Amino acid sequence: MALDHRLTPEHEELRRTVEAFAHDVVAPRIGAYYEQHAFPYDIVREMAAMGLFGLPFPEEYGGMGGDYLALCLALEELARVDSSVAITLEAGVSLGAMPLYRYGSEEQKREWLPKLCSGEMLGAFGLTEPGFGSDAGGTRTTAVRDGDSWVINGTKCFITNSGTDITGLVTVTAVTGRTADGAPLISTIVVPSGTPGFTVAAPYSKVGWNASDTRELSFSDVRVPAANLLGEEGRGYAQFLRILDEGRIAISALATGLAQGCVDESVRYAGEREAFGRPIGANQAIQFKLADMEMRAHTARVAWRDAASRLLAGEPFKKEAAMAKLYSSDVAVTNAREATQIHGGYGFMNEYPVARMWRDSKILEIGEGTSEVQRMLIARELGLGRG
Numbered sequence: 001m002a003l004d005h006r007l008t009p010e011h012e013e014l015r016r017t018v019e020a021f022a023h024d025v026v027a028p029r030i031g032a033y034y035e036q037h038a039f040p041y042d043i044v045r046e047m048a049a050m051g052l053f054g055l056p057f058p059e060e061y062g063g064m065g066g067d068y069l070a071l072c073l074a075l076e077e078l079a080r081v082d083s084s085v086a087i088t089l090e091a092g093v094s095l096g097a098m099p100l101y102r103y104g105s106e107e108q109k110r111e112w113l114p115k116l117c118s119g120e121m122l123g124a125f126g127l128t129e130p131g132f133g134s135d136a137g138g139t140r141t142t143a144v145r146d147g148d149s150w151v152i153n154g155t156k157c158f159i160t161n162s163g164t165d166i167t168g169l170v171t172v173t174a175v176t177g178r179t180a181d182g183a184p185l186i187s188t189i190v191v192p193s194g195t196p197g198f199t200v201a202a203p204y205s206k207v208g209w210n211a212s213d214t215r216e217l218s219f220s221d222v223r224v225p226a227a228n229l230l231g232e233e234g235r236g237y238a239q240f241l242r243i244l245d246e247g248r249i250a251i252s253a254l255a256t257g258l259a260q261g262c263v264d265e266s267v268r269y270a271g272e273r274e275a276f277g278r279p280i281g282a283n284q285a286i287q288f289k290l291a292d293m294e295m296r297a298h299t300a301r302v303a304w305r306d307a308a309s310r311l312l313a314g315e316p317f318k319k320e321a322a323m324a325k326l327y328s329s330d331v332a333v334t335n336a337r338e339a340t341q342i343h344g345g346y347g348f349m350n351e352y353p354v355a356r357m358w359r360d361s362k363i364l365e366i367g368e369g370t371s372e373v374q375r376m377l378i379a380r381e382l383g384l385g386r387g
């Protein structure tokens, strides 16, 4: 099948706009937030004003009328400079708003999407639990129907965007019943922030993504209207598999951005830093590192754009999304390690962007499905069954 990865003029214009924003607005400000482990409200407000949180959604719900490729292009450009703001956008759109768009009723979409698209409100996606991450079907959180309500009990951990001042809702997966043979019926339910019994813990102290909000959530007899169920009861497992399949393309774009940012920073540094009387970039050993880094970032970009083009064409994309995520996260970690090496001791100093990129790279091999999970998915797509 022929693949055309050239961008339309509209996509290219968006890419350039976000590139300029990342360079002019994010780059000078993000270091201070990162050091203080603080959420960058002012930057997020500006991203919202640009319409980034509504990129792939139709205008009738307050979106920009773009597509998933547009979102991924924005993520790549943001992550070239900083991954905390990129993951805030990724989680807000791909995990926070997308389940409502894909599975919500018309009424739910009209109620929530305009606020999520405008960035007035952030959404979160609560799947992972303290005892279950990769094995997400093991969900222990329960939701019991009581009259016109669901009563939710359980704990979710590592949930992005879940405790900011502008977080408006978290979509949680919960067991709402059992099939005749005892298998759990997992459903997806929207829990608005501030619902009594819904407790948001203090932010985790993380290795990276320090300007992104990540928290543990607990639900103790949390009562929400029965109408907050997303889609059909028992379809939650299938829903989140689809949301994660798409989300892997977005994470792959983000990882590619980080990998490219490592090239950007390292090429500049290699031209400026002198050792033994000449720029370190004059040494072939450094040039070869940079050539390999550029090759890896480029190949990762081809991989995520291929998966995105299949998604947009309505073709199967599960395997390609998993391969893109697996490959680009590996590339991000490798490029971040090499960029730090090229920067020598300065690369270990937090004031240098590559130090931040190094710290931010590792989670890409873990979040939205670990590298092992991606391999399991690819193997299954090859017809190898469950490993």
Ligand SMILES: Cc1cc2nc3c(=O)[nH]c(=O)nc-3n(C[C@H](O)[C@H](O)[C@H](O)COP(=O)(O)OP(=O)(O)OC[C@H]3O[C@@H](n4cnc5c(N)ncnc54)[C@H](O)[C@@H]3O)c2cc1C
Residues within 6 Å of the ligand: 091, 095, 124, 125, 126, 127, 128, 131, 132, 133, 134, 135, 157, 158, 159, 160, 161, 206, 209, 214, 363, 366, 367, 368, 369, 370, 371, 372, 373
């Ligand atoms: C900063 C951050 C933000 C996050 N944001 C969100 C969010 O917004 N929403 C959300 O729901 N979750 C979120 N997560 C959770 C993330 O998706 C999980 O951490 C991830 O899926 C891995 O789950 P786990 O941590 O439970 O690891 P585990 O599943 O316990 O895995 C531990 C190790 O065992 C390996 N492993 C497990 N099973 C197998 C197997 N069958 N074969 C081979 N190896 C295996 C894994 O690959 C991994 O290396 C976030 C996590 C972090 C750290």
